[in-house]
Amino acid sequence: MSYDDVPAQCFWGKCQRDADFLLDRLYAPQIALTPQTRIATAGSCFAQKIGGALKATNATLLDLEPLPLGMRPATGQRYGYGLYSARYGNIYTSAQLLQLAEDAFAARLRDEAIWQADGAWIDGLRPRIEPLGFASRAILEEARLSHLRKVREIFCTADLLIFTLGLTERWQHRQTGTVFPIWPGALSPPHRDPAHVFENARVMTVVDELDRFLRLVRGPNPGLQVLFTVSPVPLIATATGGHVLAATQRSKAVLRAAVDEILHLHPGCDYFPSYEIVTANPRARSAFLGDEREVRPEIVARIMDLFLAAHPTLQRQTPDAAAEALDPVCEEVLLQAART
Amino acid sequence: MRLLVIGNSHAACLIEAWRGADGAHGATEVDFFARAGTALGEFAIEGRRLYAPTAEGRAFQAQLGQKAEFDLAGYDAILVVGHELSGFRLVRILNRNHVLGWPYRNRLDIPVITEPCLRDALDDSLEDITATRLLRQIAPALSADRQRLIALPQPYPSQIILQGKAKSVGFVRLCRAQVGAQCRALFETVAQAHLAGIGAAFLPQPDETVVEGLLTGQDYTLGARRLSDLSQTQPPQDELHANARYGALIWAQVLAELGAA
Numbered sequence: 001m002s003y004d005d006v007p008a009q010c011f012w013g014k015c016q017r018d019a020d021f022l023l024d025r026l027y028a029p030q031i032a033l034t035p036q037t038r039i040a041t042a043g044s045c046f047a048q049k050i051g052g053a054l055k056a057t058n059a060t061l062l063d064l065e066p067l068p069l070g071m072r073p074a075t076g077q078r079y080g081y082g083l084y085s086a087r088y089g090n091i092y093t094s095a096q097l098l099q100l101a102e103d104a105f106a107a108r109l110r111d112e113a114i115w116q117a118d119g120a121w122i123d124g125l126r127p128r129i130e131p132l133g134f135a136s137r138a139i140l141e142e143a144r145l146s147h148l149r150k151v152r153e154i155f156c157t158a159d160l161l162i163f164t165l166g167l168t169e170r171w172q173h174r175q176t177g178t179v180f181p182i183w184p185g186a187l188s189p190p191h192r193d194p195a196h197v198f199e200n201a202r203v204m205t206v207v208d209e210l211d212r213f214l215r216l217v218r219g220p221n222p223g224l225q226v227l228f229t230v231s232p233v234p235l236i237a238t239a240t241g242g243h244v245l246a247a248t249q250r251s252k253a254v255l256r257a258a259v260d261e262i263l264h265l266h267p268g269c270d271y272f273p274s275y276e277i278v279t280a281n282p283r284a285r286s287a288f289l290g291d292e293r294e295v296r297p298e299i300v301a302r303i304m305d306l307f308l309a310a311h312p313t314l315q316r317q318t319p320d321a322a323a324e325a326l327d328p329v330c331e332e333v334l335l336q337a338a339r340t
Numbered sequence: 341m342r343l344l345v346i347g348n349s350h351a352a353c354l355i356e357a358w359r360g361a362d363g364a365h366g367a368t369e370v371d372f373f374a375r376a377g378t379a380l381g382e383f384a385i386e387g388r389r390l391y392a393p394t395a396e397g398r399a400f401q402a403q404l405g406q407k408a409e410f411d412l413a414g415y416d417a418i419l420v421v422g423h424e425l426s427g428f429r430l431v432r433i434l435n436r437n438h439v440l441g442w443p444y445r446n447r448l449d450i451p452v453i454t455e456p457c458l459r460d461a462l463d464d465s466l467e468d469i470t471a472t473r474l475l476r477q478i479a480p481a482l483s484a485d486r487q488r489l490i491a492l493p494q495p496y497p498s499q500i501i502l503q504g505k506a507k508s509v510g511f512v513r514l515c516r517a518q519v520g521a522q523c524r525a526l527f528e529t530v531a532q533a534h535l536a537g538i539g540a541a542f543l544p545q546p547d548e549t550v551v552e553g554l555l556t557g558q559d560y561t562l563g564a565r566r567l568s569d570l571s572q573t574q575p576p577q578d579e580l581h582a583n584a585r586y587g588a589l590i591w592a593q594v595l596a597e598l599g600a601a
Binding site: 064065066068069070071072075078079130131132134135136138139142143146147149150 | 429432433436437438440441446449451452453454455456457458460461462464465466467
């Protein structure tokens with residue numbers, strides 16, 4: 001194929017002349033979705049926006065740990081309900097995703113991720129899943145094992161996993177490699193341990209982790225498809241010591257490149273360019289709200305318009321889901337709170 | 341003292357008991373405003389005026405020998421009975437969630453929740469029931485220093501549900517798992533706190549009527565009357581309604597609460 005043969009969207013100038021930058025041609029799905037496709041969602045906090053928008057459609061979203069009957073969504077959010085297909089909270093990194101799958105298939109508890117604070121027991125892998133912590137270690141362990149069974153069921157029964165990659169920076173336990181969703185020192189109350197070390201993943205690491213994840217979950221569920229997105233939300237803080245802007249761009253570039261590599265390695269995977277729509281769309285120079293981290297609702301709606309247009313059997317059933325959506329739950333903000 | 345009882349089919353035991361007391365409660369006068377079911381639309385409130393907005397509602401009040409319009413200022417206490425204020429609210433959560441730390445097995449591997457989470461779920465679920473919606477509408481019309489609001493729950497299902505096929509299978513399961521008393525304690529604690537937030541006192545089901553931790557003894561359910569026709573008793577397999585003996589205990593509880601016993 002030469003430049004003579006490629007369509008208009010391949011040329012910046014032709015896109016520039018279009019009022020919408022020909023965004024309707026941005027996403028050409030490699031996987032087919034129908035209302036019957038059993039969809040699981042996971043990822044960084046931006047994934048909550050995608051999941052929330054999909055809930056307003058006729059898509060079949062898996063929820064193996066649903067909101068208890070009668071509980072209001074706002075209350076449920078404090079317990080990790082309604083965010084994803086199970087109460088795993090935000091999964092910011094490929095390492096977390098791989099670790100969750102490994103733990104789910106091995107029914108594994110991690111001692112180094114369980115601690116006591118102010119009389120309550122904390123699940124360091126889901127630190128905000130119980131607002132007051134767990135009453136005992138035994139209850140925490142029972143809760144986690146039950147959760148892992150539901151996660152395993154998701155990986156074994158989903159047709160599609162939508163996973164939003166958020167960060168390359170991660171904190172892990174030096175001896176065991178256990179990865180935490182957030183630096184435990186930023187939690188309230190803080191949990192500081194010299195064994196917690198910082199790591200900033202390189203492309204090859206992210207590719208390796210996603211590759212291992214796919215091989216693991218496709219063992220019992222060979223038909224599982226994965227739709228990757230990269231969160232457009234900037235880092236709230238970097239532990240590299242460098243500027244947060246450069247750290248953000250580096251992190252997103254690594255994730256974006258890693259996903260591209262995975263698409264070449266694994267059929268049945270696809271990428272949806274929500275990151276590009278938010279961060280690089282010439283028609284949306286101000287895609288963020290005042291703090292420059294929260295994506296404007298109308299941009300989220302536009303993202304979903306493009307997604308649904310590419311999967312025409314998925315249709316909105318309630319028109320204003322984005323307007324009614326709750327603020328996303330983001331552990332990352334604790335990093336800022338830790339310094340203010 | 342003048343009391344107004346607002347309720348659904350669970351008001352029948354109070355009507356029967358009051359009539360059976362035959363003036364034994366002295367100068368206390370009671371009006372009833374009742375309608376089977378749980379529709380909030382059966383009641384209308386405009387300022388201090390509470391009335392039946394439908395012709396059916398007014399006819400039903402006439403059949404009970406009661407007025408169809410009430411001035412809320414004329415009562416020392418307003419009692420709301422049933423109207424979804426019930427242990428069923430808790431049990432329907434527990435039909436789908438297993439409580440961590442409670443001494444029973446999660447045989448079906450349903451999703452687990454902690455007790456604080458269960459409390460919050462129940463508290464939220466009480467927000468939209470007819471009883472609390474009514475109480476929230478009535479409260480602003482009352483003079484808080486001289487008028488009381490009281491909420492009375494629907495009784496727990498009858499112990500006859502242990503004998504055969506029952507609608508209330510969740511109660512059976514919890515009683516057999518021997519966590520009935522824990523369920524009851526949690527329901528009553530949450531309901532009490534929730535209703536206090538509205539300005540209403542919650543009077544729990546009397547201890548002597550409870551068996552298996554979460555059921556109503558058969559002595560307090562057999563022969564329960566039907567609100568739609570007080571001359572008729574509920575069918576023998578009815579598991580939901582209490583009788584006049586139960587109603588008499590509730591009246592003693594209410595009058596004690598109001599300092600009129």
